[in-house]
Amino acid sequence: MTNLNLSSGFTSGVSTKGNKISILAFEVANTIVKGANLMQSLSKENIRHLKEVVLPSEGVKNLISRDMDELLRIAAADKREELKIFSGEVVRFGNRCRDPQWHNLDRYFEKLCSELTPQKQLKEEAEIVMQQLMTFVQYTAELYHELHALDRFDQDYRRKLQEEDNSNATQRGDSLAILRAELKSQKKHVRNLKKKSLWSKILEEVMEKLVDIVHFLYLEIHEAFGSSDTDKQANDSQSNHKKLGSAGLALHYANIITQIDTLVSRSSSVPPNTRDALYQGLPPNVKSALRSRLQSFQVKEELTVPQIKAEMEKILQWLVPIAANTTKAHHGFGWVGEWANTGSEINRKPAGQTDLLRIETLHHADKDKTEAYILELVIWLHHLVSQVRVGNGGIRSPVKSPIRSPTQKTGQLFTQKTCSSPMLTVEDQQMLRDVSKRKLTPGISKSQEFDTTKTRLSKQNRLSKSSSHSPISESKNDIFSTRRLPSVPVIDFDNHRMKALDVIDRVDNIGSS
Known part of the structure; x- marks a missing residue:
């Protein structure tokens, strides 16, 4: 030259x-x-x-x-x-x-x-x-x-x-x-x-x-x-919008999107602690908006699990690739010599193929827009998990033991205490009042007790959140099915929301049993 x-x-x-x-x-x-x-x-x-x-x-x-x-x-x-x-x-x-x-x-x-x-x-x-x-x-x-x-x-x-x-x-x-x-x-x-x-x-x-x-x-x-x-x-x-890259949040949001995609693909066999981990990592704005959005979330008709997944796929099909690009872009030139494994292959790339562009990642993504899509996905995920449980007859994923231990009090993703987002629907409150008026019958599991109230509830009610923790069948020698349990106390929903959730989730007696 x-x-x-x-x-x-x-x-x-x-x-x-x-x-x-x-x-x-x-x-x-x-x-x-x-x-x-x-x-x-x-x-x-x-x-x-x-x-x-x-x-x-x-x-x-x-x-x-x-x-x-x-x-x-x-x-x-x-x-x-x-x-x-x-x-x-x-x-x-x-x-x-x-x-x-x-x-x-x-x-x-x-x-x-x-x-x-x-x-x-x-x-x-x-x-x-x-x-x-x-x-x-x-x-x-x-x-x-x-x-x-x-x-x-x-x-x-x-x-x-x-x-x-x-x-x-x-x-x-x-x-x-x-x-x-x-x-x-x-x-x-x-x-x-x-x-x-x-x-x-x-x-x-x-x-x-x-x-x-x-x-x-x-x-x-x-x-x-x-x-x-x-x-x-x-x-x-x-300068008009807050970008994820400038805020240092691009990789974190990419991980959240990847977690959601994994939960959707494995919705029938995902342990509750995985959903809990997702919730704990959600952005503060998404967490604060989640409670009210869940309460107001309604669908025109009851959707099946494939239909819910199809709704989520409309967002995931373009959002997941961007999240994947973000993760990949963060594994670039991190130290002298890394080019020895990847960079020297540049001349072998097909024509028209180049490294990832920053605009193909979440770096320039608007923070508010991204959080809005994440919020929508999380709400649909909550609905998906509920429908999967209904489809399984209320039985939880086999990856969890049917008998709950004290360490398993976290419960469902959006109704646990530790996530600070407890919710009691009108149907939940009515169910709890009905149960509090009766004494449990010896030899009948807790989930079977709830079956007697099903006729008084609407079809869209999510019913017992504890039914999935009862064995599918119980033998006569099972100590859990023969011991006498005290009746459920009447609970003030305004002052004892956490306690009420424990009753709904059937963990109120674990500590004393």
Whole structure:
């Protein structure tokens, strides 16, 4: 590529022979992979995919914005931020060079913003140079792994030298000879890889290529987004709403959505403590709104379990992929060398395929909009769990014991005490009053006692929350079915809501039994 004259203005332009990159090779490789990913994401195929597939997708429109111009500004701002990170690392490497020509490159990069004239030759040369750099990166990745292998060989050899065993000297000598030969072979392999990788390259020579890549990327972003590529417009469009990414909540909300999806797919065999864990992790705004929404939640007709799942799937089908993308995006470049496992595969990706875009995750999602969808899903989940229990004849999931222990007082997800969201419907209160007027009949389980009140309740009443904790069949020798239990006391619903819940859930006598 054509050398950039950086001497005008702030350097002397004196050429100085530089040092080899050496151990810095892994950091340089990490930076090169970031630049390659950014360059690939700005290709015509990927920009077309962004505008025709990603931005018009249901998830982006529902959680971020339906204004295409605003979405383009957000996407352009993301690319500028990626370029800022990449160029910042290039500046850091430049300051480590012996040649002062590469010092303080940040001043040079600032000037590029005002010189956005497309150069066709620069584009062609940048692609060729990046391919060359990525070849060095692949050898550097191999060197990274082989250095670890060399370290293991060396440790094994040293340990064998210090090992004291009962074998004779001849056998010990043969074993050491084998390890010594393997160690020698590995050292030779590592030396060859160092010659082919970035390790033996001169930092100034690589810097020349990296600076031209930065120059190219400035032009490419402007060409890809045009008038949308302005900082002020992007900042204005994002300042009106609270985003999950800026609040640090994107990964947490993604985990909640994933939990809900898991509970829906396994609704017939999920233990109550799993639902309780979901409830405890809900955002405060969702928790506070949940009680009133549950009380007012009504459906026109009683839905079956498949119908409820179908209603939830309307949201989950576009929300779950975004949550999955969020989780995946948080496993990016976490440490120097991670590129050795994933980044060096960039040249093997199919045409048009690139890394995840931030706009495909929950990073830019509006906090209030996301919480509204989570709230709706949680309400449907509550209804789903209730219908599954009804379909099972009131029997809980077999993953829980039919006989409750004191540690199992948590009960249902949205009626437990620990979740601070107790609810008593009119039917629950009526049922409790009816039970309080009678004494339990010896030899009849608690759930069977409730069966006598079913005729007085509507079909949509969820009935006994304790029926699932009674055995399906009871033998005459079962001590739980023959002991006499005291009658249920009359409870003031206004002052003793927690106690009333215990009676409904049939845990009021556990402590004393």
